[in-house]
Amino acid sequence: MEKIVFYILALIMIVFAIASVTSRKMLRSVIYLLFVLIGIAGIYFLIDYNFLAAIQLTVYAGGIIVLVIFSVLLVHHIEMELETATISKKILTGLACSVGLGIFLVTIYSNEFVVVENVKTTTVSDIGMGLLSYGAGGYILPFEIISILLLAAMIGAIIIGKGDKLTKNDDAL
Amino acid sequence: MIAGISIYEILTLTSILFFIGVYGFITRKNLISILISIELILNASAVNFVVINKYMYPDVLQGVFFSIFIIAVAAAETALAVAIIINLYRQISSVEVKDTEIMKH
Numbered sequence: 001m002e003k004i005v006f007y008i009l010a011l012i013m014i015v016f017a018i019a020s021v022t023s024r025k026m027l028r029s030v031i032y033l034l035f036v037l038i039g040i041a042g043i044y045f046l047i048d049y050n051f052l053a054a055i056q057l058t059v060y061a062g063g064i065i066v067l068v069i070f071s072v073l074l075v076h077h078i079e080m081e082l083e084t085a086t087i088s089k090k091i092l093t094g095l096a097c098s099v100g101l102g103i104f105l106v107t108i109y110s111n112e113f114v115v116v117e118n119v120k121t122t123t124v125s126d127i128g129m130g131l132l133s134y135g136a137g138g139y140i141l142p143f144e145i146i147s148i149l150l151l152a153a154m155i156g157a158i159i160i161g162k163g164d165k166l167t168k169n170d171d172a173l
Numbered sequence: 174m175i176a177g178i179s180i181y182e183i184l185t186l187t188s189i190l191f192f193i194g195v196y197g198f199i200t201r202k203n204l205i206s207i208l209i210s211i212e213l214i215l216n217a218s219a220v221n222f223v224v225i226n227k228y229m230y231p232d233v234l235q236g237v238f239f240s241i242f243i244i245a246v247a248a249a250e251t252a253l254a255v256a257i258i259i260n261l262y263r264q265i266s267s268v269e270v271k272d273t274e275i276m277k278h
Contacts, residue, residue: 003177017190017213021197033209040216046175047227052240059244064251072205075262087198093199097186097192104188113180118231130234140237146245153249157256161203
């Protein structure tokens with residue numbers, strides 16, 4: 001059962017990822033990306049990390065996609081078609097990516113992974129204790145740094161977004 | 174663990190997603206499309222962290238923490254990138270890569 005679900009998810013994700021990077025309509029490309037992100041949340045659910053799946057759904061599917069859709073709607077006409085790269089460049093890039101993928105797969109399949117059979121479930125409290133622990137294996141410092149990073153990003157986004165008033169004297173363009 | 178699915182299959186899936194992202198990153202000519210490709214790449218790497226944690230080291234949670242940090246950094250990066258793109262559009266009325274020539278303002 002889980003096997004079938006995984007294969008369906010994988011198929012959906014690959015198809016929509018390809019559609020997302022090749023679609024010529026901007027908004028459709030973003031919506032295809034949304035399906036890929038939901039598929040990844042499904043993978044997280046399958047391997048029993050429910051908290052991570054919830055984060056994926058709220059932050060990515062709920063936050064980032066909405067942000068990108070807003071920027072698309074502010075910047076583009078919906079019907080506008082994107083210009084694409086030349087055919088030769090596409091083929092060349094596709095070849096390079098295929099070669100890279102081949103190297104990755106050869107490396108992965110020739111490596112012997114020491115898989116530990118387990119059915120452990122992780123609770124949210126485990127994750128919270130790990131994130132806030134001071135001891136060995138605790139992640140309190142990166143956790144605090146990431147909060148400062150988010151604050152800095154927020155202030156930076158406001159400053160950059162206001163932009164106009166700060167650069168009013170510039171007459172370039 | 175996913176019953177009946179080996180770690181190889183999941184790593185194959187994430188590698189494919191990663192290279193689709195790289196393909197989009199190189200071929201797209203539009204800043205927002207490039208941002209979308211970056212999201213694909215980041216997601217593929219986050220899944221890799223989680224899967225390797227779950228399959229090989231189920232007693233620790235390091236991969237989960239790193240995935241959380243990746244998601245947080247991606248959110249910050251997207252917010253900043255969208256702010257930059259909108260500001261750029263205000264100034265040069267375009268978000269195509271070829272029109273983006275000046276950085277100084």
